[in-house]
């Protein structure tokens with residue numbers, strides 16, 4: 737007997753557009769980030785390194801703007817795109833976990849239209865890691881290549897005097913007060929440390945996220961992947977969190 741499948745709308749257009757812009761940006765940021773990390777071994781010149789960093793920062797602006805819009809959308813979007821339904825450790829998450837455990841005990845697994853309680857842990861982690869990369873990246877853009885939003889303030893703080901602000905350029909000491917520069921680099925240090933280690937954790941989290949999606953798609957067959965294009969998932973039985 738063939739089972740009747742019902743399609744339920746879940747991801748609104750904003751979430752889907754955010755998701756795919758985010759995928760493209762993260763891939764681009766990782767690729768250029770890895771090139772920056774290995775620039776010495778690749779024999780990249782200072783000009784080449786500056787170009788890599790500038791490209792990385794421009795992709796970073798799109799990434800940070802897209803992420804900011806998604807954070808706002810978490811307060812105004814549809815029921816499934818809201819933080820209440822995305823993040824773990826709240827009342828809704830606990831109710832879902834209880835239902836999931838009960839379903840596993842009775843041998844009748846529960847379907848979830850939005851993120852499953854396990855997926856919420858991963859998605860919550862991804863948002864924290866990406867926010868950390870966006871914040872530290874914007875600070876690095878200012879302190880390393882004097883780009884927006886903090887580049888001008890940084891230049892003013894390290895200039896010998898007001899007349900030398902405009903001649904300050906990346907990879908040049910011209911117009912710079914040595915002591916002020918050293919102080920600025922000390923402030924910057926924890927930001928590059930966080931940016932570097934978060935990169936590795938994010939890489940691992942992205943791989944786990946992909947593995948989780950593939951395993952769920954194969955086991956549950958709810959059109960998890962195509963739902964990020966069409967906005968709809970399919971179920972035989974009404975999912976736990978459907979209206």
Ligand code: HEM
Pocket residue numbers: 761762765766769770772773789792793794795796797799800866869870871872873874876877878880881928931932935938
């Ligand atoms: C998913 C997000 C991101 C990833 C995976 C990522 C990855 C990386 C990696 C691997 C490096 C090399 C680290 C090093 O040289 O030690 C790097 C450097 C850098 N990133 Fe990002 N990044 C991200 C987001 C951003 C954003 C949003 C911005 C700014 C708009 C940014 C600005 C920079 C800058 C300026 C550097 C050069 C720092 C330096 O080498 O001194 N990044 N990034």
